[in-house]
Amino acid sequence: MAALLRCIDSLGRAIVLEDFTWNNHILPRHAEMADQIGVIEQTLTQPDAIHHDARNAKRESFYRKALLPSPYQNDYVKVSVEFRRSAAGRVTGRVLSAYAISRVKRTEVKKWPE
Amino acid sequence: MTETPEQPHIPGLPPTQAGRPPFPRFDLEALEFDYDDDSDTLTLTLSQGRPAVSIPLDDDDRMLLRFDRAANEIVGFMIEDFIGSFVLDHPELLEIAEFVGAEPTKIARARGQLSPERKKSAAARLLEPLFNAQPRLSVP
Numbered sequence: 001m002a003a004l005l006r007c008i009d010s011l012g013r014a015i016v017l018e019d020f021t022w023n024n025h026i027l028p029r030h031a032e033m034a035d036q037i038g039v040i041e042q043t044l045t046q047p048d049a050i051h052h053d054a055r056n057a058k059r060e061s062f063y064r065k066a067l068l069p070s071p072y073q074n075d076y077v078k079v080s081v082e083f084r085r086s087a088a089g090r091v092t093g094r095v096l097s098a099y100a101i102s103r104v105k106r107t108e109v110k111k112w113p114e
Numbered sequence: 115m116t117e118t119p120e121q122p123h124i125p126g127l128p129p130t131q132a133g134r135p136p137f138p139r140f141d142l143e144a145l146e147f148d149y150d151d152d153s154d155t156l157t158l159t160l161s162q163g164r165p166a167v168s169i170p171l172d173d174d175d176r177m178l179l180r181f182d183r184a185a186n187e188i189v190g191f192m193i194e195d196f197i198g199s200f201v202l203d204h205p206e207l208l209e210i211a212e213f214v215g216a217e218p219t220k221i222a223r224a225r226g227q228l229s230p231e232r233k234k235s236a237a238a239r240l241l242e243p244l245f246n247a248q249p250r251l252s253v254p
Contacts, residue, residue, distance in 0.1 A: 025150055029157055032165035054175065055195050071183035075167045080153060097153045100167040105175040 005037055005095075009044045009062070011112060015081055015093035030099040032072055039067045040098050043077045051108035058082050059096070060111060063104050075100045135181070138188050149196070149214035156196040156214060164189040176200050197224050205236040 005017040017040060026033055033040070043064040053059035062079040078101045081093040138160050146159040159180075166180040166189050176199065180190035193200050197220050201207050205228050211221050 021152070025152060029148065029150065029159075030166075031163050032167070034165075055199055072165070072167055078168075097150070097155070100165075101178075102167050102169045105170060106173075107175045 005041055007041050007045050009050075009081075009093065010047055011050070013083065013091050013093055015044050015095065017095040017098075021095055025096070026098050030097075032068065032100045033077075033098050036068065036077075036098075039064075039077055040079055040095070042067055043079045043098075044081070044095075047112075048076075049104065049110055050112040051104065052111050053080070054105065054107040054109075056082075058084070060093075061105065061108055063101075068100055072100050075102055076104065077101075078105075135186060135188055147210070147214045149211070149216050151217060151220075154194065154196050154198050156193045156200075156210065157190060158192075159190040161187075161189045166190065168192060174199075197221065202227055202232065205232055206240050 002019040003016045004019045004022050007015055009015050017037075022037075043062050047062040047064050049063045051061045051063065053061060059080060059082050062081065063076045065076045066073055067077050068075060077098065079098045080096045082096055083091055083093045085091050140160070144160060144162070146162065148157045148159065149155070150157070161182075164180075164182045164187075165184070166182045168178040169181055171177045171179055176194050178192040178194065179188050180192065181187070182189045196207075197211055197216055201211060201224050208221060208225065211224070212218075
């Protein structure tokens with residue numbers, strides 16, 4: 001899979017956003033994220049908070065407020081990432097979705113900052 | 115004079131837009147169902163290609179509405195953890211999971227997790243409004 005974005009998150013883990021995910025999963029469903037690859041990168045590298053997904057132990061939610069243009073300037077960007085540990089013990093993440101959300105989900109437990 | 119019932123506030127809307135925006139009609143021509151297997155999300159789109167913010171609606175944070183702040187309009191809905199969690203509480207929606215092309219193995223796994231009580235309660239939820247809507251319900 002071709003990578004549209006590769007970055008290291010605030011906890012030092014490599015994360016990739018694949019071309020396929022961007023074009024087939026994110027853009028068709030979340031028009032507010034068009035032209036916002038930089039916003040996704042900022043959310044991953046400098047999040048306000050990282051939460052454990054409420055139901056999937058391999059997934060985490062990255063939140064960053066006030067990155068989107070008006071009228072979404074007071075909303076959060078949420079980027080959902082699935083992590084895998086390789087046989088060598090290296091943890092890497094793959095972006096599953098990214099969209100604007102009005103608040104952090106209350107059912108998720110905060111992972112970072114503690 | 116007819117009083118307008120007070121509309122519940124949707125947290126996430128700015129104070130000037132407090133209250134519930136008008137519930138949109140489900141226009142079958144424009145309505146699109148879409149299921150994302152990767153994130154286990156069902157999306158109902160009422161109007162394609164509109165930038166919007168997702169606003170959680172329920173206590174479980176699984177149901178969200180998509181709100182176009184520029185137009186002050188609801189443009190769609192999302193249900194997250196759809197097969198992994200939501201259909202277990204609402205088994206009657208398994209039909210939708212099949213209709214939107216979710217993986218059959220995933221659907222079969224969800225069916226296997228359903229208790230008879232859940233199935234009974236789902237059947238009651240489906241049938242009750244059908245009977246209730248019959249004009250001849252009152253016994254002569």
